[in-house]
Amino acid sequence: MIEAQGLTKRYGSKTAVNDISFTVQPGKVTGFLGPNGAGKSTTMRMIVGLDRPTHGTVTVNGRPYAQHRSPLTEVGALLEAKAVHTGRSARNHLRALAATHGIPEKRVTEVIGMTGLDGVAKRRVGGFSLGMGQRLGIAAALLGDPRTLILDEPVNGLDPEGVLWVRNLVKYLASEGRTVFLSSHLMSEMALTADHLVVIGKGRIIADGPVSDVVARATRSTVRVRSPQATQLAELLSGPEVTVTAVEPGVLEVLGATSEGVGEAAAAARIVLHELTPVTGSLEDAYMSLTQDAVEYHSATVPGTATTAQEQSA
Amino acid sequence: MSTATLSPTTPAKPATASPYRVTFGHLLRAEWIKLWTVRSTIWTLAMTVVVMVGLVAAVAGVMSTQIDDAPSGTEAIDLSLTPFLPAVQMASIAVVVLGVLAISGEYTTGMIRSSVAAAPRRTPVLWSKLAVLTATILVVAAVAVALGYAVAYLFLSRVDLAPQLSEPQVLRVLGGCALYLATIAAFAFAIGALLRHSAAALATILALLLVVENVVAAIPWEPLQYVSPFLPATAGSKITQTDMTVDMVNSMSEHGANLTAWQGYGVLVAWVAVLLTIAAVLMKRRDV
Numbered sequence: 001m002i003e004a005q006g007l008t009k010r011y012g013s014k015t016a017v018n019d020i021s022f023t024v025q026p027g028k029v030t031g032f033l034g035p036n037g038a039g040k041s042t043t044m045r046m047i048v049g050l051d052r053p054t055h056g057t058v059t060v061n062g063r064p065y066a067q068h069r070s071p072l073t074e075v076g077a078l079l080e081a082k083a084v085h086t087g088r089s090a091r092n093h094l095r096a097l098a099a100t101h102g103i104p105e106k107r108v109t110e111v112i113g114m115t116g117l118d119g120v121a122k123r124r125v126g127g128f129s130l131g132m133g134q135r136l137g138i139a140a141a142l143l144g145d146p147r148t149l150i151l152d153e154p155v156n157g158l159d160p161e162g163v164l165w166v167r168n169l170v171k172y173l174a175s176e177g178r179t180v181f182l183s184s185h186l187m188s189e190m191a192l193t194a195d196h197l198v199v200i201g202k203g204r205i206i207a208d209g210p211v212s213d214v215v216a217r218a219t220r221s222t223v224r225v226r227s228p229q230a231t232q233l234a235e236l237l238s239g240p241e242v243t244v245t246a247v248e249p250g251v252l253e254v255l256g257a258t259s260e261g262v263g264e265a266a267a268a269a270r271i272v273l274h275e276l277t278p279v280t281g282s283l284e285d286a287y288m289s290l291t292q293d294a295v296e297y298h299s300a301t302v303p304g305t306a307t308t309a310q311e312q313s314a
Numbered sequence: 315m316s317t318a319t320l321s322p323t324t325p326a327k328p329a330t331a332s333p334y335r336v337t338f339g340h341l342l343r344a345e346w347i348k349l350w351t352v353r354s355t356i357w358t359l360a361m362t363v364v365v366m367v368g369l370v371a372a373v374a375g376v377m378s379t380q381i382d383d384a385p386s387g388t389e390a391i392d393l394s395l396t397p398f399l400p401a402v403q404m405a406s407i408a409v410v411v412l413g414v415l416a417i418s419g420e421y422t423t424g425m426i427r428s429s430v431a432a433a434p435r436r437t438p439v440l441w442s443k444l445a446v447l448t449a450t451i452l453v454v455a456a457v458a459v460a461l462g463y464a465v466a467y468l469f470l471s472r473v474d475l476a477p478q479l480s481e482p483q484v485l486r487v488l489g490g491c492a493l494y495l496a497t498i499a500a501f502a503f504a505i506g507a508l509l510r511h512s513a514a515a516l517a518t519i520l521a522l523l524l525v526v527e528n529v530v531a532a533i534p535w536e537p538l539q540y541v542s543p544f545l546p547a548t549a550g551s552k553i554t555q556t557d558m559t560v561d562m563v564n565s566m567s568e569h570g571a572n573l574t575a576w577q578g579y580g581v582l583v584a585w586v587a588v589l590l591t592i593a594a595v596l597m598k599r600r601d602v
Contacts, residue, residue, distance in 0.1 A: 066434035073332035083427035092351035099344035100432040101334040
């Protein structure tokens, strides 16, 4: 269980995390979703005491992280950068961490096996690929068999097999009653892995709830209508609740009405329809609409194309 | 790779009391593993021994062919320990590099985040690392000095100038060499802990030991002459010099304090204590 209360972090004049409160429950996978620079890593660093909050508090399993007498058995954390001495072998890195708690070497061998590092455990970490580094980070997080896991972008750099492995691993760990908090900037990944979502943008919580709720709330369902009398239909449908956009000549996109409603209205006015299609927004669209105002780094638009977010806001 | 290899655990993860604890003893053990699992440790410690023994052998070897008429009394003691002066100065470069890298390497690579996450009270990490580092260097330096002594004895006994362990001053200088190496390494460790960057910390400590202290000592400007005796290596290395050398160095400047060997060493210890205190306070406060 992780509980954050009014957590704020400022670096000079820049506010990375702005007065956020949330609870991460045990027994399920909680996704921490947000674009790059939204404050995900900073929040996670504050949870494990690497960064000192400017204001607010955060506790893990009822206590601030630093007050645990055996922190590695309470919280296993994989944080963004490689937190490993590049000159040390993977096994020795884990041995040193285990030694701080008196965790036996048998457990080191176990986590090496679990994370598939057997073949490279004796190699120096400096030569590791990003994926191998991630596996080592996950091995370190599992070392103390912790009740709470905090994983910052765990699938970063992993091959598809590794991504699947992490997905199954976190679900399994949550099913054992552990608290699992993992961050990602990939909505699709979260939809497959998480049960609960905390969405963050520009240092603020944008949404917090079960995945299906967050997606439903953020997804805009529209109706696509093609008609030779499009102009007439548009005038008929437009209202305070309904927005009609002409996508191309003869094609309308209706927001705020169901396909049944549009069809019935057209029939009543004797308007001919050539197409009537309900369009459900994708997860990516939901994510974009949630975070479009909260993206820290906007990409320049590629000429001739437009990003989904811009289309929606246009 | 599959999740099937996971060890079975209880369905709901209750707040079971863990048998594992972060203790100072465990941290010492962890730091011991860390120290010996990076190459820089082996390299710098090997360099310490090689430089120490090699330079003592070179100087004592030359002396054994050049000296015809050996002096006696305090002059003999002073001369018999001459080979150790350049040797300890060069060996100090090697231990200083180790002292810096032991801590700054963690910051430069990001390892410190793992270390601090495992021991979130932070300062015990600093103290356990310091303890393991200085104890190791003290032992290795003592071995190097002992080997150096054996070599010096072999060469210098030919010209009837072998350093005698029965002489308290000889013991003080030889023990002082080992003590100085461990303490100057602790000083370098403190610089590394403050600057948190290998290149910056190495540049600072080497510039201080090789350039700044020598320049300050050489410039005949009065204010600098008051400062010079209190600079860390200038003061600390007095413990590696015979009383005669200490007096001679002291008489070279008209101004400033004339520190004895142990007073000089005390000044170095004070430097280390002050810098480590600042480093510990900052370590508690700074984000890692």
